[in-house]
Amino acid sequence: MSEFLGESEAQKVRSFDALRAYLRRESGLILDADKRYLVESRLSPIIRRESINGLSDLVRILELNQAPRLAQEVVQAMTINETYFFRDRLPFDTLRNEILPELIRNRAAQKSLRIWCAAASTGQEPYSIALIVEELASRMPGWRIDIIGTDLSEAALARAKEGLYSQFEVQRGLSTPQLLRYFNQIRDMWQLKENVRSRVKYRHMNLLGDYGMLGNFDVIFCRNVLIYFDAAKKSEVLNKMTRILAPDGAIFLGAAESVIGLDTKLAPHPKHRGVLVRNTHAQTLTKKQA
Amino acid sequence: MMNALVVDDSAVIRKITRRILENLSFHVDEAADGVEASRVCYEDMPDIIFLDWNMPEMNGLEFLKDLRNMPFGGEPKVIFVTTENDISRIQCAIEAGADEYIMKPFNEHIIREKLAQIGMPVD
Numbered sequence: 001m002s003e004f005l006g007e008s009e010a011q012k013v014r015s016f017d018a019l020r021a022y023l024r025r026e027s028g029l030i031l032d033a034d035k036r037y038l039v040e041s042r043l044s045p046i047i048r049r050e051s052i053n054g055l056s057d058l059v060r061i062l063e064l065n066q067a068p069r070l071a072q073e074v075v076q077a078m079t080i081n082e083t084y085f086f087r088d089r090l091p092f093d094t095l096r097n098e099i100l101p102e103l104i105r106n107r108a109a110q111k112s113l114r115i116w117c118a119a120a121s122t123g124q125e126p127y128s129i130a131l132i133v134e135e136l137a138s139r140m141p142g143w144r145i146d147i148i149g150t151d152l153s154e155a156a157l158a159r160a161k162e163g164l165y166s167q168f169e170v171q172r173g174l175s176t177p178q179l180l181r182y183f184n185q186i187r188d189m190w191q192l193k194e195n196v197r198s199r200v201k202y203r204h205m206n207l208l209g210d211y212g213m214l215g216n217f218d219v220i221f222c223r224n225v226l227i228y229f230d231a232a233k234k235s236e237v238l239n240k241m242t243r244i245l246a247p248d249g250a251i252f253l254g255a256a257e258s259v260i261g262l263d264t265k266l267a268p269h270p271k272h273r274g275v276l277v278r279n280t281h282a283q284t285l286t287k288k289q290a
Numbered sequence: 291m292m293n294a295l296v297v298d299d300s301a302v303i304r305k306i307t308r309r310i311l312e313n314l315s316f317h318v319d320e321a322a323d324g325v326e327a328s329r330v331c332y333e334d335m336p337d338i339i340f341l342d343w344n345m346p347e348m349n350g351l352e353f354l355k356d357l358r359n360m361p362f363g364g365e366p367k368v369i370f371v372t373t374e375n376d377i378s379r380i381q382c383a384i385e386a387g388a389d390e391y392i393m394k395p396f397n398e399h400i401i402r403e404k405l406a407q408i409g410m411p412v413d
Contacts, residue, residue: 089406167375168395173403180384
């Protein structure tokens with residue numbers, strides 16, 4: 001990117017290291033050393049728009065702590081994930097076939113479930129859950145199922161609320177019958193129908209902030225987001241989630257994530273990889289299995 | 291090894307699709323239109339067909355309707371791969387017996403996803 005070409009290699013490395021230190025200090029985000037390409041592709045538009053003279057100047061401005069809006073924008077730009085419908089498939093199969101049926105049995109009296117997507121990004125994950133719920137809903141009259149999507153990025157949430165996706169995006173993870181059933185075509189874009197979009201409520205939220213206004217949840221999706229935090233922050237986030245998790249609730253992590261080495265009251269689900277439950281519930285499930 | 295037939299009048303698209311499928315361990319045959327594709331199917335019915343829509347001689351939709359009436363023609367999975375991206379066309383293809391539908395441009399990710407959708411997952 002041209003904004004970076006004026007800097008020498010040594011300067012670029014220094015600026016990148018300074019940005020990594022800044023992000024870690026201010027937002028707890030861990031940026032691996034091999035993610036320099038991400039900085040160039042994601043921060044160039046901001047550098048260009050603000051007429052800043054390269055990454056080193058951007059970092060200097062951030063370190064002065066006098067541009068909170070710019071700082072928030074940089075953090076957001078560095079945390080947007082690649083995402084697609086039913087990403088990795090297995091967690092959604094586990095939710096549909098194992099976790100939800102059990103929770104539905106356990107909540108037969110209340111007829112209510114609450115699901116939280118903690119890194120909703122541009123909406124593909126919460127809407128994948130909404131599609132599962134939509135398919136179950138006809139067999140569950142009188143039930144209330146809330147899906148809350150939160151994210152650090154307001155730009156991503158604005159896209160999520162619109163539910164408007166490119167041809168390329170809808171072809172990753174969705175079957176053609178699902179596309180025909182749940183989307184309207186708007187020129188060369190595809191928009192989720194209102195009945196699916198209205199199942200998800202979005203809120204702007206920092207996972208390091210307060211969870212008080214969220215209420216309690218039966219299922220929490222927290223996939224591919226803890227990778228950005230150091231061990232202490234990971235434990236902090238998981239402990240806060242545990243406090244608002246139902247005793248028999250489940251937390252879904254990304255395929256490469258685990259709680260090994262973290263200080264939490266969570267344990268892997270004895271049957272389902274990538275799913276965490278409270279220690280006490282894991283013991284109950286293990287006894288049931290034996 | 292699964293047998294795939296790539297039907298497209300563009301040699302470039304056939305080559306790209308062949309490369310992706312061979313990478314996914316398919317044995318690949320090619321046909322430039324529906325007539326040639328029918329001939330291949332009568333000789334040796336493939337496991338899966340990647341089918342373009344607009345072709346000379348016999349287009350993809352005509353071929354699909356013929357295929358489903360051939361002996362053993364109900365067996366192969368059929369994935370349309372086409373620039374036709376209007377919802378009415380997609381609906382029409384599915385009603386005619388297509389299993390999946392890919393809107394061009396596509397890449398290996400999308401082919402993998404669609405194979406998983408029709409129960410032919412690749413590692």
